[in-house]
Every structure is written in structure tokens, then in C-alpha cells.
Amino acid sequence: xxxxxxxxxxARGVPVVPVVxxxxxxxxxxxxxxxxxxxxxxxxxxxxxxxxxxxxRAVAAEVPEAVVGAGTVVSAAGVADAVGAGARxxxxxxxxxxxxxxxxxxxVPFLPGVSxxxxxxxxxxxxxxxxxxxxxEAAGGxxxxxxxxxxxxxxxxxxxxxxxLTSAPAYLALPNVGCVGGTWxxxxxxxxxxxxARIEALARGAAALRAxxxxxxxxxxx
Numbered sequence: 041x042x043x044x045x046x047x048x049x050x051a052r053g054v055p056v057v058p059v060v061x062x063x064x065x066x067x068x069x070x071x072x073x074x075x076x077x078x079x080x081x082x083x084x085x086x087x088x089x090x091x092x093x094x095x096x097r098a099v100a101a102e103v104p105e106a107v108v109g110a111g112t113v114v115s116a117a118g119v120a121d122a123v124g125a126g127a128r129x130x131x132x133x134x135x136x137x138x139x140x141x142x143x144x145x146x147x148v149p150f151l152p153g154v155s156x157x158x159x160x161x162x163x164x165x166x167x168x169x170x171x172x173x174x175x176x177e178a179a180g181g182x183x184x185x186x187x188x189x190x191x192x193x194x195x196x197x198x199x200x201x202x203x204x205l206t207s208a209p210a211y212l213a214l215p216n217v218g219c220v221g222g223t224w225x226x227x228x229x230x231x232x233x234x235x236x237a238r239i240e241a242l243a244r245g246a247a248a249l250r251a252x253x254x255x256x257x258x259x260x261x262x
Contacts, residue, residue, distance in 0.1 A: 068091075072108065076103065085108060135163070
């Protein structure tokens with residue numbers, strides 16, 4: 041397995057993965073550079089807009105210090121498109137056996153999404169220990185993950201969905217959390233204004249959060 045913090049030396053110990061929605065592909069490179077400058081080199085570009093794959097392609101080609109991945113991967117075709125564009129990791133909001141198989145076969149690390157104990161157990165049966173917990177706040181948040189740590193200590197999570205600068209430290213303090221995903225360093229008004237300096241400052245605040253003491257989340261199997 042390859043750790044999310046081991047994809048590149050500069051990404052080790054980073055506690056927050058920015059979850060990015062790109063409307064204009066031209067914004068991808070300056071946005072990625074602002075996040076990297078703020079200390080967040082792991083960048084998840086969600087496949088929610090027509091510009092997403094071009095954004096992944098641009099960051100992969102022009103911002104070598106970034107580790108760009110694709111989120112909202114929901115099909116085998118999406119896996120192929122993301123990897124073809126240069127994504128170095130994959131994140132899904134949920135999973136099926138077909139999607140899981142495609143992510144395994146892609147050759148890049150991945151995090152399949154879960155929100156229930158049954159889904160966690162099913163993935164553990166399939167040899168997957170590292171998962172995205174989504175939507176984190178709506179699905180039970182810190183208390184829910186804390187309750188899973190006892191019976192399912194081998195599972196590790198990257199909670200995403202409603203996580204904020206205020207709530208992130210409580211997630212990161214859990215023994216079964218290796219990182220969190222968030223959007224709070226990407227406020228819509230700053231993105232609309234292309235205020236990269238503000239985004240860099242917010243990224244710096246996120247990067248300063250205490251990294252978890254437990255085992256880092258790994259992104260699936262190679």
C-alpha cells in the first residue's frame with residue numbers, strides 16, 4: 041500500500057486534503073500553486089464540472105510540486121479518464137464491486153467512500169483498510185468514527201463533507217483518522233475573485249493543524 045502522505049516527500053504529514061471544484065480550467069494552475077505555497081500539496085480535483093479533467097491535466101503538467109488526484113470518481117470510465125489525465129490518486133464518494141475493481145486495476149492509490157459500519161466491514165473483507173468517510177458530518181461525524189475505532193481498529197479514514205477548520209482538529213485527534221478533506225480554504229468569493237493570496241493564507245492555516253499521531257491513511261493498493 042502507498043500512504044497518502046508517501047505519494048511525494050513533500051506531502052508526508054499533511055493533515056488536510058483540499059477538495060477542489062474547478063469551473064474554469066485556466067484557474068487550476070494558479071490555484072494549485074497557491075495551495076502548495078500554503079503547505080497543502082495534496083489536491084483532490086472533483087470530477088463534477090466539464091473543466092475537471094483539463095484541470096487535473098494542467099496541474100499534473102505544470103505544478104510538479106503538487107500531488108493532484110481526482111475525486112467524485114463514480115465509474116470505471118471515470119477511473120480511466122482521471123488516470124489518463126494524470127491523477128495520482130482517486131477518491132470516490134461510495135463504491136461498488138465494479139468501481140472498486142477498476143480502482144484496483146488503475147495502478148494508482150485510491151480511497152473508496154463509506155458511511156456505515158457494514159460498508160466498512162465489507163471493504164475490510166475485500167482487503168481495503170483505508171477509506172473516505174463521507175458525508176462526514178451528516179453521517180455522524182467525530183462521535184461515529186470514534187465508535188468505530190473499538191470494533192474496527194484496522195480501518196483508517198479520511199473524513200470529508202462538512203469538515204471545517206473548527207471541527208478538523210477533533211477528527212485528526214482520533215486514532216483511526218489519517219487526514220481530513222475540506223473546502224474551507226477555498227471560499228467561493230475568493231475563487232470567484234481569483235484571490236490566490238487569500239487562498240494561500242487559508243491553506244497555511246489548514247496545514248498548521250496538528251497532524252494525527254496514528255497510522256496515516258493509505259490510498260488503497262497498488
